[in-house]
Amino acid sequence: MRWLAEVHVRLRPGIADPEGQTIAGGLRSLGFDEVHEVHAGKLLRIAFEADDQAAADAALESMCRRxxxxxxxxTADWELRAAGETAGRVGS
Amino acid sequence: MRWLAEVHVRLRPGIADPEGQTIAGGLRSLGFDEVHEVHAGKLLRIAFEADDQAAADAALESMCRRxxxxxxxxTADWELRAAGETAGRVGS
Incomplete structure (x- = not known):
């Protein structure tokens, strides 16, 4: 069966984030003085096959690690749902 | 009052996504043959000040557009919550 995962990859706390700092500076220079900070990460939507939810979670954990x-x-966490469903569940 | 937004920036359907294609190829070459496709996007966490939720949504809409x-x-959509709250709400 087919699954859709939305994987969120974020920098760990304390790791330098020059992309986020650059975006924050850009926002402030446009007049958004109320911006405290910006953290940049990756958003990956993955469509794949797996027999069941446990196998899908295991595959995602392995993809993230490898x-x-x-x-x-x-760090990585994800929302997983069967293709066609609207509600999902969360893993990491 | 302080707000935390998680902004998801995704390529529109039909726009070439070489990063996603490269990640999909990398996963398949590692043995994840069950991967159909990968779409890559940006995940931005923004901490900022706004008077109320309507002002926070308006600021985010402007930041995304500009x-x-x-x-x-x-396309961009976001989840917004007041700093300290755990549940959020969705905008775009």
């Missing part, structure tokens, strides 16, 4: 996130600097 | 997303190629 390619999608650098575990030294980043 | 800097965070290219409206020709991208």
């Amino acid at each position: 390619l999608l996130a650098n575990p030294v600097m980043e | 800097l965070l997303a290219n409206p020709v190629m991208e």
Whole structure:
């Protein structure tokens, strides 16, 4: 069966985030003085096949560990739903 | 009052996504043959001040239009919550 996952990859707290700082500076220079901080991350939507939800979660955990996130600097969590469903569930 | 927004920036359907295609190819070459497709986007967490929820939504809409997303190629939506709250609400 087909699954859709939305994977959120974020930098761990304390890791330098020059992209986020640049975006924050850009917003302030446009007049958004009320911006405190911006953190930049990646958003990956993955469509894949798996037999059931446990297998889908296991595949995502493996994909994150082996390619999608650098575990030294980043964390990953995801929302998973069966293709066609609107409500999802959360993993990490 | 302080707000936390999680902004999701995605490519519009039909726009070429070489980053997503590269990630999909990388996953398949690692043995994840069950991957159909990957779409890559940006995940931005923004902490900022606004008087109320309507003002916060208006500020986010303006930030997305002026800097965070290219409206020709991208769409943006966000989840907004008051700092300290755990549940959020969705905008776009």
